[in-house]
Amino acid sequence: MDDPVEDVLAGVGPRLRALRRARGTTLAELAGETGLTASTLSRLENGRLHPTLEQLLPLARAHGVPLDDLVAAPPTGDPRIHLRPVRRSGLVLVPLTRRAGGIQAYKVVYPPAGRAVTRKLQTHEGYEWFYVLNGKVRFVLGEQEYLLGVGEAAEFDTRIPHNIGSADSRPAELLTLFGPQGEHAHLGPSKP
Template sequence: MGGAEDDVLAGVGPRLRALRRSRNATLAGLAAETGLTASTLSRLETGKLRPTLEQLLPLARAHGVPLDDLVAAPPTGDPRIHLRPVRRSGMTVIPLTNRPGGVQTYKVIYPPASRSRTVKLQTHDGHEWFYVLNGHVRLVLGTQDLRLGPGEAAEFDTRTPHWIGSAGPHPAELLTMFGPQGERAHLSPRPGGQ
């Protein structure tokens, strides 16, 4: 192997580290999820170990990305975006950005509210901004319990205990931006102050 292949493999480690960090996963947690050792994962991320297909397949599955994303396969010339929805805890998450690290954008669909659902507040590093497309959303943020409808947006530091879910009998659809390092959405006023 040489040239282009070496360049492709050299880029795998940083992409793996960025994906793991964007999910706030530890090496130990990812090891349990993939069946690879934490030592192997560390060596893959630092480039001390050349990745094999047997290692990349469970990593792609764990991170919820196509194998092509891990190796940065060259574009095929097709400009269409191939969205791959992921279901987690009853909600559907559709990644709208296709690069590891930095601000990530998702369309999130929360299932209809149920009376048996318990609110479990969570915290993690980062900053989140969301815009309600359809339905109503309940946002529990620290001691606040808010209800947002279509056209409303919220932005918060995810180190504040929080929970988001549908607030009604219908699914709620959100456009969400998440920055793992605390990046914030910046909105500019309309020209003329409108």
């Protein structure tokens, strides 16, 4: 009789090798990213070593995949993201993604201009993209000020001093994508 646990573990190595090769990464480069030795990685990929959780977690992070993908976990059934709004600094943030790392999506509701907490220009690492869903937005980027309405979007390097808020007496609702430093939010087909 087949052992389902053994079958799952036997499939991890080939998936690890395929992910590494798809990224064009060597064992030595992956070792540097994960803190695992190249020898351990080789034995994991060849099935001579059964993976532990301590080994799979940094590998999933390095490859940018959920842990479930490494072990071919069966689907859990419900793919919906259960929205839990969070209030922070006068804003309402609704997370729309649940994976760690990479680009994160949020719906952000800015309070009306008269009730907003006065915000100074801020800077931080990364890139941001936003799309105005409802209301009017006052967007300050460096020395420039822009007014954006429903259907307009902006993308910018967050190292440039910036501020976003409602431009009038109504709340402003935005769909926002935050990316780590160097990761732009590219929409549509890439150009050659």
